Amino acid sequence: MTHQFDTVIHGGTLVTAGETFKGDIAISDGKIACIAERIEGAERRIDATGRLVMPGGIEAHCHIAQESSSGVMSADDYYTGSVSAAFGGNSCFVPFAAQHRGQTIASVIETYDGRAAPNSVIDYSYHLIVSDPTPSVLADELPRAFAKGITSFKVFMTYDLMNVGDAGLLDILTVAKAHGALTMVHAENNDMVKWMNARLSAAGATAPKYHAISRPELAEEEAIHRAISLAKLVDAPLFVVHVSTRGGAAIVAREKEAGTRIFAETCPQYLAFTRSDLDRPGMEGAKFICSPPLRDRQTQEALWKHVSGGTFDSVSSDHAPYRFDETGKFLNGIDAPYPKIANGMPGIAARLPYLFSEGVLTGRITLQQFVAQSSSNAARIFGLTSKGSLMPGHDADIAIWDPELRRIVRHEDQHDAMDYTPFDGMELTGAPVTVMSRGALVVHDGELHARRGQGRFVARAPSGSGPMRGHRAPEFDAASAYGTDIRP
Numbered sequence: 001m002t003h004q005f006d007t008v009i010h011g012g013t014l015v016t017a018g019e020t021f022k023g024d025i026a027i028s029d030g031k032i033a034c035i036a037e038r039i040e041g042a043e044r045r046i047d048a049t050g051r052l053v054m055p056g057g058i059e060a061h062c063h064i065a066q067e068s069s070s071g072v073m074s075a076d077d078y079y080t081g082s083v084s085a086a087f088g089g090n091s092c093f094v095p096f097a098a099q100h101r102g103q104t105i106a107s108v109i110e111t112y113d114g115r116a117a118p119n120s121v122i123d124y125s126y127h128l129i130v131s132d133p134t135p136s137v138l139a140d141e142l143p144r145a146f147a148k149g150i151t152s153f154k155v156f157m158t159y160d161l162m163n164v165g166d167a168g169l170l171d172i173l174t175v176a177k178a179h180g181a182l183t184m185v186h187a188e189n190n191d192m193v194k195w196m197n198a199r200l201s202a203a204g205a206t207a208p209k210y211h212a213i214s215r216p217e218l219a220e221e222e223a224i225h226r227a228i229s230l231a232k233l234v235d236a237p238l239f240v241v242h243v244s245t246r247g248g249a250a251i252v253a254r255e256k257e258a259g260t261r262i263f264a265e266t267c268p269q270y271l272a273f274t275r276s277d278l279d280r281p282g283m284e285g286a287k288f289i290c291s292p293p294l295r296d297r298q299t300q301e302a303l304w305k306h307v308s309g310g311t312f313d314s315v316s317s318d319h320a321p322y323r324f325d326e327t328g329k330f331l332n333g334i335d336a337p338y339p340k341i342a343n344g345m346p347g348i349a350a351r352l353p354y355l356f357s358e359g360v361l362t363g364r365i366t367l368q369q370f371v372a373q374s375s376s377n378a379a380r381i382f383g384l385t386s387k388g389s390l391m392p393g394h395d396a397d398i399a400i401w402d403p404e405l406r407r408i409v410r411h412e413d414q415h416d417a418m419d420y421t422p423f424d425g426m427e428l429t430g431a432p433v434t435v436m437s438r439g440a441l442v443v444h445d446g447e448l449h450a451r452r453g454q455g456r457f458v459a460r461a462p463s464g465s466g467p468m469r470g471h472r473a474p475e476f477d478a479a480s481a482y483g484t485d486i487r488p
């Protein structure tokens with residue numbers, strides 16, 4: 001007997017960024033075919049009684065098979081990274097393809113295609129990190145990347161080998177705007193950090209805990225304000241990644257209120273940990289080194305308010321996995337000073353269980369916000385037009401959650417290539433039990449069902465950042481510029 005549908009998920013509670021309702025969902029040819037109160041038949045029927053059926057998570061900030069600017073390769077490749085993402089409820093991710101100085105954009109994309117295509121078990125795209133905005137990159141190579149469906153560019157305001165400077169940022173914002181691409185920014189004041197590093201070094205302060213001191217809150221606040229000012233000058237949209245400070249979040253909130261086209265995210269680590277974790281015994285603190293650094297309790301509370309209140313469009317993991325050994329954190333020796341310890345924390349599998357347990361179940365966010373911040377907003381902002389919702393015709397990228405499953409976080413349940421999780425020992429309620437990517441089971445009842453390489457590259461549409469809101473700087477008004485038109 002042939003069936004009308006490949007799969008029916010029945011008896012569950014469907015949750016989208018807009019609503020919650022009881023219903024069955026039918027899947028055919030990798031797409032959501034229809035939703036109804038009751039759907040019979042299908043080759044495969046999945047019982048979702050007592051469970052939540054949601055758009056699969058979209059991880060929009062993670063570092064997979066990526067060399068850092070100092071040359072350390074992340075522990076996860078596209079196989080382990082995507083498997084870990086799927087166990088954490090994600091059906092799509094957008095890691096970075098990183099240009100290092102001297103590399104052409106075409107060679108960077110080719111390198112990452114070679115790393116991703118044979119290995120990923122979920123669909124993927126890349127944000128392109130631009131560290132070398134040469135005239136050819138700006139005029140020719142970025143537009144070509146854009147034409148391939150890579151519609152977001154990330155720039156750094158910090159790290160000597162990545163920092164493009166204010167003029168470089170203006171150039172990239174201008175090219176991005178011309179094509180409908182979105183510029184993402186890591187905002188920290190490079191000179192402030194370097195100056196703090198020099199003083200700490202002179203004082204012999206090299207333990208992991210000094211990492212937090214070396215990157216002041218003001219360094220982030222100043223750089224966020226500056227990045228937004230640069231974006232406003234050329235009237236280009238901007239996405240501020242991993243906001244970690246009260247002051248930074250307040251600036252974002254104020255600008256959103258004023259109608260500036262700005263987006264922002266924070267990460268679970270800034271909600272879950274503080275800089276006291278950097279002061280754990282021995283070198284344990286190295287596990288918590290990431291940039292921007294962990295802050296304090298008051299910051300956590302303030303950031304949660306901004307998660308609840310909508311300042312943050314998404315909560316992303318910033319998964320940057322470096323093992324707690326000489327291949328990762330201690331590439332420069334087991335007692336390396338903090339600036340020479342690999343910088344980043346893993347968390348791609350923990351992101352959504354953490355956000356569900358600490359966000360939804362505590363009443364800080366609604367189920368709708370959970371779906372928006374874990375999936376739908378990233379789909380809209382980054383141009384993943386067939387993902388992030390349960391609409392008929394969309395990709396059947398679905399996560400089925402058991403909202404009552406209580407678990408202690410253990411490293412072995414992260415399914416990554418790491419040797420620790422910072423979330424170890426945390427008790428969380430609610431977990432994804434089934435994850436589908438374009439209708440294919442990736443994870444089901446705790447087992448991996450995916451075939452290596454089944455994930456596909458997704459060519460993204462221009463950013464869904466919306467129309468111009470008219471922030472034109474008066475200096476670009478020909479009338480006030482003595483008739484000269486130099487508009488970007």
Ligand SMILES: [Zn+2]
Nearest residue numbers: 061063318320
């Ligand atoms: Zn990152």
